[in-house]
Structure formats: structure tokens, C-alpha cells
Amino acid sequence: MTDPFSLTAMDIFRFATHIGLTHYLLLAALLFAIGLFGLLTRRGIIPALMCVELMLNAVNINLVAFNHYLPMPDHSGQLMAIFSIAVAAAEIAIGVALAFRVYRDRNTVNLDDLDHLKG
């Protein structure tokens, strides 16, 4: 591991200009964190679902990036990503449909009010 305190200005410059795996992973982590934050804090169903999408896409970025840096690229990461996108599409379709039903039924989409499964 590199000691961060021994980095020179040159090292930082090179890091900022040469895009590598780390950049992709950082981006994915950032996206994931944003999504998680949104999921935990937003009170509407639709924003929450959007945040879930954000997290899923962060994972997709990871998959694709790792695939690119494989010693022998075989597109398995891309395949996984496409699967993941398809599943996400299905999930969002059902999620939104559920959200509509919940709204029709309860007249609200506020997650705080939807606590009928309270123990």
C-alpha cells in the first residue's frame, strides 16, 4: 500500500490525468453512496426507487470496469451488467406499479405512513 503522506505533487498530477481502474471504482463508490443516502433519507416511494436504480448502476460500472482490466477480456462483466440492467428494468416496472397501487389504495406515497407490517 502506498503511504498517502509520501505522495509527491507529480504523483497526484499523474493520478489526476491518467484514468485507471481506481477512478471507475471511486465513481461507482460515489454513486453507490449517493444512492444509499437518498434511499435512507427520501420519504417518497419514487425517489427511493430512483436511488435504488442509482445503486444498481454503480454496481454495473464496477462490473464493466473490472471486465475491462481483466488480463484476458471475455465480456463476462458486460454480460452481467446487461443482465443486471434487465433485472433492474423489471424491478422498476413492478416497483412503480406497486407505487401506483399503493397510492390508489392509501392515497399516499410517503414511506413513513406505510407501516402496516408493524410488529
Add this chain to the structure above:
Amino acid sequence: MFDFALTHAWLIPLLPALAFLIIGLGTRQDKDTSAKIAITMSALSFLLALGVAGAVITRPVVMADPFVMKTLWAKVGDIELFMGVLVDPLTAMMLFVVTTVALLVQIYSVGYMAHDPGAGRFFAFLSLFASSMLGLVLSVNFMQMYAFWELVGLCSYLLIGFYYYKDSAREAAKKAFITTRIGDFGMLLGILLVQLTFGTLDFLELKALLPTYIWETGGGILTVIALLLFIGPIGKSGQFPLHVWLPDAMEGPTPVSALIHAATMVVAGVYLVGRAYFLFSALPVVLEVIAWVGGFTAIFAATIAITQRPFKRILAYSTISQLGYMMLALGVGSLTASMFHLMTHAFFKALLFLCAGAVIEAMHEEADIFKMGGLKERMPVTFRCMTIGVLAIAGVPPLAGFFSKDAILAAAAEVSTPLYILATVTAFLTAFYMARLLFVAFFGEVKPDCPAQETNAWMRWPLVVLAALSVVSGVWGHFAGFGEWVFHGPITEEHISWQIAGTSVALTLLAFFLAYEIYVAKRWSSYEISRRLGVLYTLSYNKYYIDEIYTVIRNTFVDKFGAVLYWFDLHIVDGIVNGLARFTGGLSGVLGLAENGQVQRYVTVFYCGAIALVAYSLVFAWLVLSVLGGAF
């Protein structure tokens, strides 16, 4: 012809069973059709039974070489259970008796049940009853016999409780079922022990295995087996102390009483002992028990019958007494005498009960004989049949009872004098109470408001047929050589011992004379006599308080023990369960706090958990690395 009957003997129980199904599923509502179906099927089985009897008389079938047909019924592990028919002279005799009485009772019931809306149901049950008894008679092994034995018990329950809207009928049905169940349980234990000891339940196989077994290991366990098996007949055949259900079984319609008392239920016990006689007769101790139980029951019931007032109850105690006679005969080693008496008793007891039914119906359900009187003029045919029945049961020559009772007395005299004296006294008592019944009900003045008149033809003709059978069956059995067909061991020469027969006839006539003097000529007041006898009379009139004793036993032991168990159940068993439930409820209240229904809370917890796992694995990896050190 006889061969056909023999190879189709399995049809004999099946036909009434078929009648039961057809009536029960189809024509229950239609009284006339139901009666026709039941009587047709009974008549067909009667013809087949006649054919089987013919096969016995022309002798392709003898006791030593029975006709057997069987098929696999069930297979459990290594145990194979068969069901089939076993025909030997004993079976043939029983088939003849059961089908005859069943057929006549069904014909009688057409008249008796003419105004009952439940007649269809009645005929269905009667058919099932006859069918179960016939199946029992034809059994090839103990298991089949036990199955039909229970069926007979069920039918008696259904028929005794036929008037289910009456409290007393329901109680009587339950009493009959539960009391006989006690006996059945002992019998079941006996059967299981037989299976464990011999590995088979088949009568013929057991008969073949038994001598070797006794030779090799002695009779210890066999005595236990035989005594357990004998508990079944004690319950079913109304032997002391399980006789209490029989008098109460009067609650059913009278044709049922006739069927139960004459042919289908109570003789099952006697028949069982007769069927397994190879086992019982090998064990002198058990025979002695049987003889004494039978002898005691005979005199015990006879002393009760003397003081009873209801028509049918007198007959019921008479049945118990006569069954005791049959058991006594088995106990003193005479299968022939017992089965002979079973046959003649079936005829004259059915006759007496059917007469009782006619009388009680004519009297508009009045059963007390002291409220009857002078029925001789009002019901001449019934009176004549009744007289024949009474003479037959009292043992007046040349009617049926004379021969069979004489055979039993002779057999008893050979073995044990006390038993002989017991049996002779019982014969005297029997003659006395039957004469009392006849004289009080049929002689004397006609009561002013007596509604009685002669019964209809449906009820009259079976009486006449049974009366004829009560007259001839004894003579026929004696001179045609009943003892050469149904016997165990060496054939006993049938001869009438003049000393024994003379004594019993003299006692019978004395009893008739006494009864005549008391109840017709009124030379002595019956009231005065009962007052003089004091405590004896009270005991007899109250049936020795056996029912009351049972009630006390039940109240003190069963109920108190039940109360203890109830407390245990309520506080300990329920306490544990309730405590567990309360504990679970409390726990769920605590855990339920976490389940607040907020999805986002769950997500938070989930991610915290994920982070904790990652942190843990990082720390663990760090530890591993620091241990490995330079190797990494």
C-alpha cells in the same frame, strides 16, 4: 345342490350386508320396499344355510374335516390375515339357527313396525345385524371373528338405541356398548397373546399346533390366554358380573330383543368358546372357571327373574340364566349339550320374545305383567304359542328344552355334584318364574280397560313357525343324532338318564303347581310370601343392587380419579402450555419493537450490518496478514 351351498357359503353373510347397503343408501324412506329387500335377502341366505346344513347331514363335512375357503385380507409385515369361511357342523347349526330366527324376526317386524316412520332404517340395521353374526359364525380366524364381533356390538348399539329420541333408549344403548367393550378389550388382549405365542390366529392351524405346544411348554401362558379370551364372552353373553347391559337392552324394539337374545348377539360368546373349544378344553382350570361362572350366572339371574314385574325383563333375566346354562355345559366339557341348548333356546326364546312383543303392543306399551291378566281369551294364538314357549323353556317333555336341558344336567352330574345341584335348582326356578309369567299375564280376570286383541297375520305366523320349531327341534336333535354332528373329543352316547330327567321333570311340575296355586288359585297370597321372605325379596327385586354397586364404584373411583386428573390437566398440562404461550407472547412484544414497519429503518439496519461484516473481515484479514508477516 349341497356342494353349491357349501362353496357359496360366503354369500350367506354377504346377502344381508347387501340388503343393508341397498336399504341404507337407497330405499330407506320406502318402508315396504325396504322390508321386501331385507326379507328377500334373508330368505336367500336361509336357503343357502339350509343347503349347508344339508351338506352336514349328508356328511361331506364333519367336525374333524371342516370345509375351508379363505383369501388374504391384509398383510402387515410378516403377519398375514385371512378372511374366509370355515364350515363344520357347529357352523352349519349356527347358520341355520341365525338365518331362521333372523328371517322370522324380519317377517314379524313388518307387522310390528307398520306404524313406525323409521322402519326402513330398522330393516337396514336388522340386516346388518344378521350379516355380522353370520360373518362371525363363519370366521376362519380370531381376527375375523373379532371384527365381526365388534360389528355385532355396533349393531346392538344402533338397534337398542333405535328410539334415539328416548333418554332411556340412549342410555341403554351406551350401557350395552360400553359394558361389552370391557369384555372385548380382554378378548383383544387374548387374541394378541395368541398371535404372539403361536404366530397364527387361524383356528385350524392353532388346533394342530396346540397339543405339541402343551407337550413342550405346559399350560401356563395358555391359561392366561384362555382366561383373557373368556372375558369377551362374559361381556357379550351377559355372564356375571357383566350381565347388567342385557336387561336394559329391552329399550330397543321387541323384535330386536328377540334377535339379540335368541340368535345374534348373546350366543356369540357361547359360540366363541365353542369354536375355540380345542383351546379351552385343554385347560382344566379354565374349564372350571367357565363352569362356575356359568352356573353362578344361571342361578343368580333365575333368582332375580322370580320377582321382576315387566314382561320383557323377566325374559331378559331368563336369557342370562339360560346363557349361564350353556356356559356351564361348556365348562363341564360337553360341547354337544351346550350347542344343543343354544339351538333350542334360540327357538323358544325368540318365540317368547315375539309373544312379548305381540302382548306389549296389544296392551299399548304396558309392560307390567300384573296390569295384564286374562289375555288367554283375548289373544288365543299368542297364548298357545306362549304356552308352548313356556313349556319348552321349563323343560317339559317332549318339547325342545327338555332334551337340551337334560343333556346339560347329565353332563354336569358326571363332572361335579355341586354344579348339578345348582343347575337343577335353576331348572326349578326357571319353571317357576316362567309359569308365574304365563299365569299372571294370561290367566285370571280380564282387566276392565284391557285394550288387547289378537295381532295381525305378519306377527302371528312367525310365532306359529317358532312354536313348531320349539316343539320339534329337541326331539329331532335327540333322535337324529345331534351329538354325532357337533361334538368335541369322543362322541358321547345320547341317552336319557331317567334319574336325572325324572328329577328335573318332577321339579318342573312342582314349580308349575306352586305357581298355579299362588297366582291362579290364589291359595297363598304372593304378597304375603314376599313379605315373609323380607330381605331376600328386596335383594332379588332390586337385582342384588349390582347396578347401584357399579354406580358407587364409578362415583368413588372413576369420578374422583377423573377429578384429580382434571385438576392435573387444568393446572399442570394447561399451565405449561399457557406459560409457554405467555412467554412467547412477551418475547414477541420485545422483538416486535424492532419491526416498526419502516422500510428505511430496515435498510439502514441492513447496511449497518453489511458494513459491520466488511469491517470484521478487514480486521480479520489484518490480523492474518500481521501473523503471516514477511511471508506476504
